[in-house]
Structure formats: structure tokens, C-alpha cells
Amino acid sequence: MENLLKVLKEFSKEDIEKLESFDRQYKALEKLHKEIKNPQDFLKLVVINALMSYQLQMKGEKYWETFSEFFSESPEIERFEEFIKTNNKRFLNAKLKRLHKVIKCVKKLFSNYSLTDLGKDLTILVKELSKCLNQKIDSKTVVFAAKMFMYGYRIAFGKNPEKLEEIAIPIDSRLSKISSDKNFWKKLSEKSRIPQIRLDAVLWIPMGLEESSLKELPEKLKFKLRRITELVKKKNSSCNSLRK
Known part of the structure; x- marks a missing residue:
């Protein structure tokens, strides 16, 4: 939990909007x-x-x-x-x-x-x-x-x-692989200070971005995305602690 939260907290509003624009x-x-x-x-x-x-x-x-x-x-x-x-x-x-x-x-x-x-x-x-x-x-x-x-x-x-x-996250099949528990996402949002409606952009858009798109992003943002992608891939070990 702490590792994921640490990375999430590094994302600014500008980072998230930039990332969403690549969706x-x-x-x-x-x-x-x-x-x-x-x-x-x-x-x-x-x-x-x-x-x-x-x-x-x-x-x-x-x-x-x-x-x-x-x-x-x-x-x-x-x-x-x-x-x-x-x-x-x-x-x-x-x-x-x-x-x-x-x-x-x-x-x-x-x-x-x-x-x-x-x-x-x-x-x-x-x-x-x-x-x-x-x-x-x-x-x-x-x-x-x-x-x-x-x-x-x-x-x-x-x-x-x-x-x-004030709006919940749309839990699709991708996000449910991390957790289908709505309270999980609410707590993660509160602790990371990222609105739930925007969390899936941070967690899943990087997984689908082509290398050519990644090249267009600022270096600092690319570094954050690589870290978040690694953590998502390790979701099975992360989920148990996040549900506490």
C-alpha cells in the first residue's frame, strides 16, 4: 500500500490531465x-x-x-x-x-x-x-x-x-483485477488525494500507451508511469494490504 500511495501522491493535477489527454x-x-x-x-x-x-x-x-x-x-x-x-x-x-x-x-x-x-x-x-x-x-x-x-x-x-x-470510480474488468471493493477505491482516493473518477487514468492508461506516445510525455512523468505500471503488474501482492 505504501509503495503505491507514494507513487500516486507524486502525480500532480497537471500530470493527470496530461495523461488523460493521451487516453x-x-x-x-x-x-x-x-x-x-x-x-x-x-x-x-x-x-x-x-x-x-x-x-x-x-x-x-x-x-x-x-x-x-x-x-x-x-x-x-x-x-x-x-x-x-x-x-x-x-x-x-x-x-x-x-x-x-x-x-x-x-x-x-x-x-x-x-x-x-x-x-x-x-x-x-x-x-x-x-x-x-x-x-x-x-x-x-x-x-x-x-x-x-x-x-x-x-x-x-x-x-x-x-x-x-464526490463521484465514485467506474469499476470495469481491468480495475476489478485490482479490487472490486468500492470501499477500497474510496480509501485509496482519500489517501492519495486523487478523485476516484481520475484514479483509473493513472493506473490503466499507462498500460495501454504505445512507446511512440510515451516518447511525447515529459521525462519526469514517464518515470512516474513506469513505476506505477510496475506496481499494477504486481497487483496480487499489493491488493491484500490495500484492502485493510
């Missing part, structure tokens, strides 16, 4: 934003897709790149059913039923709250979507929607939304 999902949103000039239209699409990002037929990074390409051509929400039928076909009937509810909830959210409201308090998005979709406030897809909104908001406005520290 393939972030880059996919940057490309989409260039084609969609209206921030609200852009962020609606982002949140809807995040809420539908489960049981994928391809890796998450590829899925978001496909999403970006698809909606860059024509950014109408009405095209989502076509997109899901083509690119997210597992449990298709259930997903199409959920899609209609998701679209309704997202439209309601953006109708009741401005982007300024959501930017000042990202917990509004989590609470309202949780209530509308009848899901727990820390459910994976809801908090993942908050994370992707955070990415999109920063791309659109050049700053992060506020109250990130």
Missing part, C-alpha cells in the same frame, strides 16, 4: 468535437454513448473511436439506434429498450440543467441520471457517464467540471 477515448472525443460545434449537442451524444457502453463487442477504446467516426458524419441523436445495431449488438433487444430510456433521461437532464449548472456541480449529472434510470448512484455506467462528460466538458471549455471528488 484513446479522450482523443476520440477531441475528433468528434471538431465536427460538432454546439457543446450541448456534443455532450448529449457523449453521455448517451457512455450510458450504453457495456457488454461491448470490441475494446472500449475502439468503440469510442468508432462512435466518433460515426457521429462526425451526422450528429443526430436519432441515429443512435443504427449505431447500436451495428457496433454494440450483444443483448441487442435489451440494449435498444435501454437506449430509448437513456435518450429520454439525457434529454430531460439537459433540458432541466444548463451546461453551467453541470460544470459547477458534476454530482447533479450523477444524481439525476441515477434517479431517472433507476440505478445506484455509484453504478458503473452512471459514473462512467460522469467521467466521459468530464472529458467532453474539458475539451469544449478548457477546464474540468467541479466536485469531481
